[in-house]
Each structure stands twice: as structure tokens, then as C-alpha cells.
Amino acid sequence: MLRVIKSFQYAFAGCSFLLRTQTNAWVHLLATVTLFIVCCFFHLSTTEVVLLIIATASVWVAELFNTAVEQVIDLLHPQWHPRAGRVKDLAAAAVLVTALSALAVAAFIFIPKIIH
Incomplete structure (x- = not known):
């Protein structure tokens, strides 16, 4: 049981790190809260x-993985390198694609309801 509690502590520490260090996480949080208020x-x-x-959830998962990739790249290659930059760009692109897909899902759900 103690191991389960510890694993939750690690997970919450990761979420806390994300919100403390990533400005875009606050944008995602605002969008998430707004979405669920609108849903009401x-x-x-x-x-x-x-x-x-x-x-x-997919957007949040993508952002968490993007941050993890950035942290690993910074650890392994503290100085700027084109390949390291490319890896970070690809991870950021994954977040962008996921966020745009989520926006499309929301648009397909809400636009017909707004029009009618």
C-alpha cells in the first residue's frame, strides 16, 4: 500500500512541476476549466x-511527455545542439497537433449546438 501511495506522490510531483515550470500548462488549464464550464x-x-x-486528457498527456522530453534533452545535452533542438521541436509539434485535434473535436460538438 505504501508503494501505491508513493507512486501517487511521484505523479502529483510531476503535475506540480509541469504547472510550476511550463507556461503553456496554464493555457491548457484555462482551456480545460473553460471547456468544462461551457459544458454545463x-x-x-x-x-x-x-x-x-x-x-x-490527450492534450495534457502530450504536454507532460513534451516536458519530459525537454528535461531529458537538457540533462543529456545542456549546450544547444541542432539535433537536440529538433527533438524538442518534434515534441512541441506533438502537443500542437494534439491541441488542434482537441479543438476540432470541441468545434464539431459545440458549433452545431450553437447554430441551432
Whole structure:
């Protein structure tokens, strides 16, 4: 049981590190809170809610992995190097693609409801 508690402590430490060090995490947090407030004003099906949760969680997972990649690159190669920069750019691009996909999911769900 102690090991399970420790694993949660490590996970929360990772979330805390993300919010303390990554400005974009605050943008994602604002978007997440805004999304779930907006959800309260629309009649959403269970499927729509699940899709929004998956899309939002995917953005957070991408941001966490991006931050982990950046930390590893900085540890292994503290000086700037084009290949290290490219790896960081690719990780950041993964976040961008995930965020744009989540935005598309939200648009497909909310735009028809706003129009009608």
C-alpha cells in the first residue's frame, strides 16, 4: 500500500512541476476549466462528454511527455545542439497537433449546438 501511495506522490510531483515550470500548462488549464464550464450550459450526450474528456486528457498527456522530453534533452545535452533542438521541436509539434485535434473535436460538438 505504501508503494501505491508513493507512486501517487511521484505523479502529483510531476503535475506540480509541469504547472510550476511550463507556461503553456496554464493555457491548457484555462482551456480545460473553460471547456468544462461551457459544458454545463449545453445538453451533451455521454458520447460527447467522453470525447471531450479524451481529447482534453490527450492534450495534457502530450504536454507532460513534451516536458519530459525537454528535461531529458537538457540533462543529456545542456549546450544547444541542432539535433537536440529538433527533438524538442518534434515534441512541441506533438502537443500542437494534439491541441488542434482537441479543438476540432470541441468545434464539431459545440458549433452545431450553437447554430441551432
